[in-house]
Amino acid sequence: MGHLHSGVLADVLARYARLRRNGWSTEAKGLTQPLFTTGTDEHGMKIQRVAEAQQVTPQALCDRVSERFRQQLRAQGHIYLGEHEGWYAVSDEAFYPASQVRAVQQGTETVHESIETGQRVEWTREINYKFRLSHFREPLIAWLTQCPDAIQPRSMHERILAEIQAGLSDLSISRPRQRLYWGIPVPDDEAHTMYVWVDALINYLTALGYPHQAGPPGWPADVHVVGKDIVRFHAIYWPALLMAAGLPLPRTIVAHAHWTVNKAKMSKSKGNSVNPFEAIDTYGLDTIRYYLMRIGGNIGTDADYAPARLEEHKRKYLQGQLGNLLSRILAPKIQARLAPGKQGMLEQPAWTEAEAALLRARDALPTTFDRHMEQLELSKAMQAAFQALALANELVQHTAPWSVEASTEASCRMP
Template sequence: MITSIRPILPASRSPSTSPPSRKPYYITTPIFYVNADPHIGHLYSDVIADVFARWHGYMHSGYSPSSSSLPEDDAVRPLLSTGTDEHGLKIQRVAESAGEDPRLLCDRISGRFKELADAANIDYTGFIRTTDSDHKIAVEHLWRTLRDKDLIYKGSHEGWYAVSDEAFYPESAVHKVSNPTGEEMQSIETGARVEWSQEENYKFRLSAFRQPLLDWLRADARSVQPAKKHAEVLAEVEAGLSDLSISRPRSRLSWGIPVPDDPDHTIYVWVDALTNYLTVTGYPLSPKAWPADVHVVGKDILRFHAIYWPALLLAAGLPPPKTVLAHAHWTMGKAKMSKSRGNVANPFEAIQLFGLDTLRFFLMRVGGSFGSDADYNPSVLVEYHRKHLQGQLGNLLSRICAPKIHARLEGFPQDATTNCLIRPSREQLDPLMDADALALCQNLEAALQELPSKADMGMHAFEPAKTLEAIFTTIAMANELTARLEPWSPQTPVPVVVECLTLVTECLRISGLLLRPFMPGKMVELLDTLKVPPEQRVRRKDLIVTDGEGRLVSHVVQRGKGEGKAKPLFPRIEVEV
């Protein structure tokens, strides 16, 4: 009999002061169900995880995907796992209705999800399928661990079961709904059709883990994000937990992993699926990456990840994840995307139409506040591209690379080691600039020196939209300075031209490094155009480089006469929407 269970809780965390450890930063996407082709919501989950993995790799682990070698001995590549969930009654029924072998169905659709991850430039370290043999070993080991601790028992179970959600719902969580075909019972939370099910199966003693879950949730407000979701999960656990059905009779569900030592039962698909996060770490042999730093999930599957999964882990003697990040959904025309409405956005087509990095930027800028749904509107996407990427970032790069400007720099002093122009001193500039121009320069320089920490704070708070907003606010300041100083004008003194180019180039260089997790392809192009050496794109300490007086050091490399205009970084999108 269970008497007391003590939670294994993670240590407290700091956003950037902790030295890198040998444990890799470990982030996961949900594994995607293979009953249909991927949609824009799946791409959204992929991009969220990829952005955070790349950000942590660059800002905290000394790792860059574009670097051919690790810069430091203690640099560790982040672990990003994605993949497909391939068992369960829903897959079984879809395969039966199509007259297709379940394995062939899974192979085909799982391949589409992997194609999407590759097309989206997701830097994943593993793509797991729950039909993999090593995953079966992990699931069976977890089951036996819980069984040997007397945390699994056989009993009768009845309730409302949603095939599409692969979940049982209590009477309080369903209601009767009228539709054109008659009346049916549906889940209040998801709108899925439910059917009454009564059977004998195995149960997990979830009720015994109410207090350990409360301890985990209360120990760290970041255990579930956003804060509103943390409050919802906490309230649900405080209200009490019932034991969880974790198997189905094999006569009803044959497409799944059999219960160890009982071939008449199949392991519940969610126990199977959730264990994938352990499988990719090498469990049960040596899960060195555990616990997960972040599980990225949709808000509709939060209960499984923030209640059931931590309880299963605690029961097995493993620490729960550090953070379960529940993102909202994408709508179209303010309505929930669904095939029946014909408003599901195809991610492959979107990448082709708008360009990958523009799409990634849009998903994180508009959908990067995870607490509320975002509307997928192609016309808004094109406007964001025109205004922010083309008009602000791309235009600024084209301006400061103009041959007309660089022709005026011939003969200006250069650093013999770096070949970069030597920034004019304050004493040189004061008589050449009025007070307003000097103030613009000082304000931009101060903003640039604060930007990396400000951006990192936004990412630590799981607010990528605010991080992007901070970066583009600084880019707007650089555009304002350029318009004010007019470095292309023959009337602008050359030292002022160099000062303008120094600050604007620094803005582009620093912004380009910070934007790489969001737009990795385009930011490589930007840094190449600025002639930033590859070895200066790897370490966080390369972000801000100052002289003895605390002033930013110039990274302006004079462009040669034969180079001509810089290629547009973000060409106009020629698509009618």
């Protein structure tokens, strides 16, 4: 469900940008249409056809593109071979500093886990290739200080800035092949395989044509949408790698919060994870999209996935407000009264207070909605829209334009 949340959030922001044709417009980025990327896409037909056209295997094509980025980092002296040790979480594919690890008691055994993700960590010592992340501490601080909106929400911006200010250790970017045999070999050293995040992050560039285009259209990204559990990779490692490669940084990184289930942390081990495909089959795609944004649209706060609450929102807001209003005003009897040659809208009606209130809400809605969207307050934007819908429903309910007894004047006032 969290992965679906990221995708829907990105889609909503893209739709909003196309609607407003503002600074986020894809046309202004040199793209003919919005482009969504996820994963590495190394098994797709597109990759296969490009490889065939170049008379190489798909694996060779992917390795070549991936290695050009890493060779560029090495050529500029940002990568070296050295010893690395620290707390490593296999499930997170990440090393954590001691400040991000806590000891917990599991029966008679004391184990350690990541404070951020709750995943178990193990003390690991090995020889591998490292990226000089520590050299980018000051540039990263300058970036976040000069760009207060670079990471949203604000609380996440402050947290990442504080972590960088506390000091950065160099980043391990490979694993010994004897320990991790599945992976892309390190260029010129097959005893090591590349750290998965280095390969994953450059997908943002390769999907746009890098390295064949040094400044690919669509880059830098206006908005990176990620879950808060991977914000370190996107807000520290990725910007540093881009700096090292001489490429511009994303303008905004949006790190949305997580989902709980009936107030309990969603976890596969607990058996309370929500299958998004089953949820869509049960409630419908539009309902799930609405719920993800209305309840999960406050990106700084964890949201709760509660079937009873979802049902309530579907009944009260989607059916009771939006659906009910549409069915009423689109009814053939109402439309007939507004048809050309029939009784239409009064040119200068003497609005009642209820009608004037709805008009004020209508006039204020675009500005209010835009302000919330620009501030990435999607939940508040939706609330503003549904408040206007509620006023419209109240007015229609009061005037009852479908009624035979309704006056012509009342029937024809459709603010």
